[in-house]
Amino acid sequence: MLREIRPAILVLLVLTLITGLAYPLAMTGIAGVLFPGQAQGSLIEKDGKVIGSALIGQEFKEDKYFHGRPSATLAPDPANSSKTVSAPYNAANSGGSNLGPTSKALADRLKEDVEKLKAENPNAPVPVDLVTTSGSGLDPDISPEAALFQVPRVAKARNLPEDRVRQLVTDNTKGRLGGLLGEPRVNVLALNLALDTATAR
Amino acid sequence: MTAIGWIQIILFCAIITALVKPLGWYMTKVFNGERTFLSPVLRPVEGAIYWIGGVDEKREQHWLTYAVAMLLFHVGAFLIIYGLMRLQAFLPFNPAEQSAVAPDLSFNTAISFLTNTNWQNYGGESTVSYLVQMLGLTHQNFLSAATGIALAVALIRGFSRASMRTIGNFWVDVTRVTLYVLLPICVIGTLVLVWQGVPQTLGPYVEATTLEGAKQTIAVGPVASQMMIKHLGTNGGGFFNANAAHPFESPTALTNYIHMLCIFMLGAALTNVFGRMVGNQRQGWAIFAVMGVLFIAGVAVTYWAEAHGTSTLSSLGLTGGNMEGKEVRFGIVASSLFAVITTAASCGAVNAMHDSFTALGGMIPLINMQLGEIIVGGVGAGLYGMLLFVILAIFVAGLMVGRTPEYVGKKIEAREVKMAMLAILVLPLMYLGWTAVAVVFPPAVASMANAGPHGFTEVLYAFTSATANNGSAFAGLTGNTFFYNLTLAVSMFVGRFFMIVPAMAIAGSLAAKKSIPASVGTFPTTGGLFVGLVVGVILIIGGLTFFPALALGPIVEHLAMNANTVF
Numbered sequence: 001m002l003r004e005i006r007p008a009i010l011v012l013l014v015l016t017l018i019t020g021l022a023y024p025l026a027m028t029g030i031a032g033v034l035f036p037g038q039a040q041g042s043l044i045e046k047d048g049k050v051i052g053s054a055l056i057g058q059e060f061k062e063d064k065y066f067h068g069r070p071s072a073t074l075a076p077d078p079a080n081s082s083k084t085v086s087a088p089y090n091a092a093n094s095g096g097s098n099l100g101p102t103s104k105a106l107a108d109r110l111k112e113d114v115e116k117l118k119a120e121n122p123n124a125p126v127p128v129d130l131v132t133t134s135g136s137g138l139d140p141d142i143s144p145e146a147a148l149f150q151v152p153r154v155a156k157a158r159n160l161p162e163d164r165v166r167q168l169v170t171d172n173t174k175g176r177l178g179g180l181l182g183e184p185r186v187n188v189l190a191l192n193l194a195l196d197t198a199t200a201r
Numbered sequence: 202m203t204a205i206g207w208i209q210i211i212l213f214c215a216i217i218t219a220l221v222k223p224l225g226w227y228m229t230k231v232f233n234g235e236r237t238f239l240s241p242v243l244r245p246v247e248g249a250i251y252w253i254g255g256v257d258e259k260r261e262q263h264w265l266t267y268a269v270a271m272l273l274f275h276v277g278a279f280l281i282i283y284g285l286m287r288l289q290a291f292l293p294f295n296p297a298e299q300s301a302v303a304p305d306l307s308f309n310t311a312i313s314f315l316t317n318t319n320w321q322n323y324g325g326e327s328t329v330s331y332l333v334q335m336l337g338l339t340h341q342n343f344l345s346a347a348t349g350i351a352l353a354v355a356l357i358r359g360f361s362r363a364s365m366r367t368i369g370n371f372w373v374d375v376t377r378v379t380l381y382v383l384l385p386i387c388v389i390g391t392l393v394l395v396w397q398g399v400p401q402t403l404g405p406y407v408e409a410t411t412l413e414g415a416k417q418t419i420a421v422g423p424v425a426s427q428m429m430i431k432h433l434g435t436n437g438g439g440f441f442n443a444n445a446a447h448p449f450e451s452p453t454a455l456t457n458y459i460h461m462l463c464i465f466m467l468g469a470a471l472t473n474v475f476g477r478m479v480g481n482q483r484q485g486w487a488i489f490a491v492m493g494v495l496f497i498a499g500v501a502v503t504y505w506a507e508a509h510g511t512s513t514l515s516s517l518g519l520t521g522g523n524m525e526g527k528e529v530r531f532g533i534v535a536s537s538l539f540a541v542i543t544t545a546a547s548c549g550a551v552n553a554m555h556d557s558f559t560a561l562g563g564m565i566p567l568i569n570m571q572l573g574e575i576i577v578g579g580v581g582a583g584l585y586g587m588l589l590f591v592i593l594a595i596f597v598a599g600l601m602v603g604r605t606p607e608y609v610g611k612k613i614e615a616r617e618v619k620m621a622m623l624a625i626l627v628l629p630l631m632y633l634g635w636t637a638v639a640v641v642f643p644p645a646v647a648s649m650a651n652a653g654p655h656g657f658t659e660v661l662y663a664f665t666s667a668t669a670n671n672g673s674a675f676a677g678l679t680g681n682t683f684f685y686n687l688t689l690a691v692s693m694f695v696g697r698f699f700m701i702v703p704a705m706a707i708a709g710s711l712a713a714k715k716s717i718p719a720s721v722g723t724f725p726t727t728g729g730l731f732v733g734l735v736v737g738v739i740l741i742i743g744g745l746t747f748f749p750a751l752a753l754g755p756i757v758e759h760l761a762m763n764a765n766t767v768f
Contacts, residue, residue, distance in 0.1 A: 007270070024339055041402070135551070196412070
């Protein structure tokens with residue numbers, strides 16, 4: 001048995017260096033050359049400044065922008081670091097609400113949000129993804145229905161014809177991969193950038 | 202439920218089934234020490250590792266030596282992870298300036314990763330440095346997976362050999378699995394993931410100014426390299442707190458599909474390795490069929506429950522299923538499928554928050570783990586867990602006809618059955634026992650995030666996940682407390698090693714037995730009757746063990762939900 005001690009130390013060390021250092025560092029190097037944009041986090045720059053990542057949702061509150069899904073992410077309370085406060089789309093601390101199907105807190109939140117959205121657009125059924133929080137709290141997408149639901153508000157805030165805004169939503173809708181995998185979706189940041197470009201013109 | 206949803210599920214099953222044979226063929230060559238197409242590149246590295254470690258690759262080990270080597274390997278791994286976490290503030294690759302991790306949390310994490318559980322009482326991006334992620338966690342993702350596979354192969358050798366004292370060499374098995382199986386798949390997979398948008402950088406977190414002018418700090422890091430092995434090795438420990446729900450861990454439907462395939466492919470292929478090594482591939486397919494039956498049943502229930510939604514949603518007129526805690530790009534079907542896969546295997550990665558699943562949708566993951574994760578299971582661990590149930594099923598069949606039971610040419614006798622029962626009974630002792638303690642211990646109760654039966658399920662899920670070395674969570678539970686850090690670590694440790702050591706003892710005792718040719722009285726173990734018998738034994742033993750606990754948690758919650766009760 002004693003002769004197992006040497007490999008227990010040395011085989012472990014060598015394998016640790018190969019899998020824990022050589023492998024991730026080599027992959028970082030190769031990926032950085034082959035796919036530099038993605039490796040850095042698919043960042044989007046505007047006028048030389050980083051405005052976000054194409055893959056990470058950000059918070060939109062103004063009427064003139066399409067809104068993403070509610071986000072349950074938290075941040076440390078500035079007043080008391082042992083507590084946390086709500087901080088939607090905190091991309092340094094991902095997470096979901098973790099509220100269960102019989103949670104009163106969830107039922108109350110859903111009811112309030114549904115009423116708000118019904119007041120905003122009484123003509124369409126409220127899409128479920130617009131009132132539920134995502135697992136990561138950073139979901140960059142909404143369903144095409146959720147985007148179309150917001151068209152009247154955005155069009156009014158921007159003085160654009162609704163058809164024009166609806167067209168932008170259609171242009172920014174991505175289907176299933178190969179018609180099969182995943183779900184149809186609209187990237188909120190991409191749509192809002194397209195909207196800004198369209199309005200500026 | 203939609204047709205396109207079911208097509209995604211069936212396509213997944215078809216791809217996995219198609220991979221079983223070629224992967225099983227390749228892995229059998231690796232374990233038998235034969236040349237493979239990668240040998241020209243990897244053989245020198247392999248030789249160097251044996252030379253440095255003083256390993257004689259021709260010398261095989263007795264089962265006890267094999268088990269001791271495995272345990273020593275884990276002592277070293279524990280020290281590496283614990284040390285790195287405590288000292289990370291003084292070490293390089295720490296651009297976010299994370300400070301030392303607390304002792305109880307470091308202890309819990311070290312046990313968690315070396316037992317292939319990857320339960321996370323910490324949020325990755327807010328707690329640990331890049332160095333810890335790579336050298337502490339990525340490396341253990343490889344080695345705990347390699348250990349699991351090595352142990353399964355050792356048990357297979359027990360069945361396939363006759364009148365021998367040895368079951369292989371632990372160091373050789375671990376080295377070969379890591380070099381020839383895990384690393385090549387990870388290298389290719391990592392590049393595909395980066396191409397799809399998973400970051401792979403050592404740069405600091407990005408400061409962005411959003412379109413509306415707010416500040417957003419975006420955590421990045423060497424994510425892709427860890428993602429591949431996290432799923433391939435059924436580890437499941439996320440780079441980020443939200444795990445594979447995080448858009449950087451899984452940005453597209455394609456990456457999600459790759460993750461799911463990685464979780465299942467090695468475990469599924471091991472059934473074929475088993476068949477090849479015992480000289481009849483149909484023995485492997487029979488085991489694969491048992492797994493398949495249980496898997497499809499689980500997917501159907503969870504998909505139905507999630508698509509059906511909750512009474513809260515339907516009372517507000519919201520349709521489209523239970524989207525709380527799920528991502529739009531995955532939707533109901535890919536989230537449900539992922540949840541069943543990750544708990545059927547001992548992965549524990551999540552692409553949606555299980556805590557927010559419907560009562561019945563969340564019960565299936567719980568049952569999968571309580572059955573011991575034998576549906577494909579953890580790489581290696583699933584196969585040896587399943588073989589324990591096979592031994593029991595064969596024993597039951599033997600009792601019915603009054604003959605000494607045999608399986609693939611080996612007599613199954615008192616010693617094997619005792620060891621199998623020991624391993625199968627230790628698991629419920631942990632998850633039921635600790636849950637009972639936790640629900641009467643006020644500080645432990647205070648950690649629950651949801652009230653009512655759902656809170657109980659959170660605790661039951663935590664100990665089940667830890668004992669089964671899964672690592673997924675009903676994440677609302679605040680696990681980073683002294684009580685949970687300690688008790689969950691104990692569950693993970695017992696759940697791993699009290700399964701492994703009896704399995705090794707069985708391997709040793711089987712290898713020493715003579716091989717007897719099949720006769721007219723031998724129960725055929727390749728047909729539908731055998732598959733049905735094993736499924737039955739699994740469900741009866743499992744059901745009797747944990748049904749009362751499920752009745753207190755998800756079942757009563759489902760009834761409450763139908764009565765429109767909220768807590």
